[in-house]
Structure formats: C-alpha cells, structure tokens
C-alpha cells in the first residue's frame with residue numbers, strides 16, 4: 588500500500604521524481620501538449636440556493652464541463668480569505684469561469700480588476716439576478732412570442748428583491764408595461780414601472796410575477812402575520828379568478844405557499860413555475876457558452892495584436 592501521509596516517509600529520490608514530473612506537466616501545458624480536455628467551472632455560493640445552484644451545475648454537466656462545487660462553510664473564507672482571493676485561487680487552479688452568489692450587493696466590482704475569467708452573477712444581495720431574468724424572459728417569449736406591449740405585474744417585496752430589479756429593468760427596455768405593487772414599506776423608486784393596487788395589477792396583467800418576502804435582508808421583522816400578508820398582497824384564489832384568459836402566473840422561487848401565492852395556484856393551469864425552473868438550465872447553458880465564447884474571441888484578438 589502506498590500512502591502520501593508525510594514527506595518523512597518519502598526518499599529524497601522519490602521527492603525529486605515527483606517534482607520532475609510536476610515540472611514536466613507544466614512545461615507540456617506551456618507548449619500546448621497537455622491542454623486540459625474539459626472546461627472547468629467553479630460554482631461559489633455564499634448564500635443558500637436550490638434552483639440557481641443546481642441548474643448551473645446541470646447546465647455545466649450537460650455542456651460536458653468539469654464542475655468545482657464550493658461550500659462556503661467548508662472553505663478558507665471561514666479562515667478570513669476574501670472573495671477576491673477565493674476567486675483568484677479558483678482561476679489559479681484552472682477554472683475557466685466562476686459562478687458566484689453572494690449576499691453583498693455589487694460584490695463583483697472587486698473582481699473586475701485582476702480576475703481574468705468570466706464571472707457569472709448568480710445573485711448579489713438585493714442587486715441583480717441576471718440569469719433569473721433571462722429565464723423569465725424565455726418563459727414569457729414561449730408564451731407570448733413578443734415582449735412589446737405585454738403587461739407584466741411584479742408584486743411583493745420590491746425593495747429587497749434582486750429578481751424585481753433585473754426583471755423590471757429588462758422588461759421595460761423590451762417595451763413591456765411594468766406594473767408594480769406591494770406594501771408601501773417595500774416600494775422601490777428605482778424600479779421602472781407604475782405603482783397600482785394588487786387587484787389592479789392582477790386584473791391588467793398578461794403575466795403576474797409574485798415575489799418571495801426577502802426576510803433575510805430586512806432590518807426589522809415583518810409586523811404583519813403571513814395570513815394578513817397573503818390576504819392583502821398575495822395572489823389568492825379569489826384574485827386569480829379575475830385574471831384575463833391567457834394570462835400566466837410566475838414566481839422565481841422558492842415559493843412560500845399560502846403567503847405570496849395560494850398553494851393550489853402553483854399547480855394550476857396558469858402557473859409557469861416549474862416551466863421557469865426547467866428553462867433555467869437552458870438559459871444557464873446558453874449564458875456559459877456566451878461568456879466562454881466572448882473570452883476566447885478576446886484571447887484570439889490579443890494573440891493577433893501581439894503578433895503585429
């Protein structure tokens with residue numbers, strides 16, 4: 588049995604042999620004779636996630652990539668390592684892209700200098716959730732073909748929801764009418780759209796996007812009970828009954844049934860909740876392909892420029 592437990596167990600010849608082989612591997616890599624066969628992507632999630640994390644991982648595997656899955660609890664961030672140094676470490680190990688979710692809004696700004704691989708934002712605090720917005724767009728396009736002229740209602744915790752921000756901005760750019768509704772304390776004046784009551788929003792919308800209450804980002808505990816919230820701002824069965832024919836219900840997940848949305852509506856004919864989740868895999872495959880293609884093109888341009 589051969590183990591590598593302590594260098595004291597190895598002869599100096601054995602140590603020399605391992606160092607020589609490691610250097611040989613690096614030299615061959617340098618000359619392009621030992622190019623890694625598969626793309627390596629690291630998923631760094633510093634906040635809980637089910638949909639985004641597993642659909643990115645599924646997307647990476649379907650593209651034939653190797654995946655480095657990172658658990659923040661079991662990583663050296665627990666010993667004080669910064670996000671920058673963690674990502675830089677992944678790059679040094681050989682990752683060709685990183686997927687990052689972090690509680691800090693705009694965390695990626697500190698990575699823009701020094702990190703030479705694409706960063707795909709899997710959600711930054713109350714900032715943005717770009718791949719969620721892309722999968723929401725795909726779901727809407729499958730349903731309605733065109734964005735221009737659609738009325739989309741976004742209802743709930745508008746202030747703390749990164750999905751609300753990403754969706755409202757891109758839907759507005761695409762020519763949708765965005766209706767916003769929710770508790771006064773969670774209004775967000777930076778979002779494009781018109782504030783209306785929940786009943787008005789539900790009645791007018793082609794698509795109703797219900798948002799989870801982002802308790803983890805609130806400075807104060809919610810004063811209302813869940814039942815009271817559901818009654819005042821949730822999509823109840825009574826409210827859904829006045830939705831016009833062909834209109835759909837969406838939710839980024841995770842759902843708290845009976846709070847933002849009646850549990851039965853999740854399984855109803857209008858719901859596209861599970862379709863959204865399925866679309867997430869394709870959208871993340873396409874996003875990874877896009878980012879890696881742009882990086883490759885930039886590297887090729889740099890090589891041509893160097894020759895000149």
Ligand code: CP
Nearest residue numbers: 636637638639839840
């Ligand atoms: N929609 C979304 O971001 O879900 P997760 O938090 O489970 O990834």
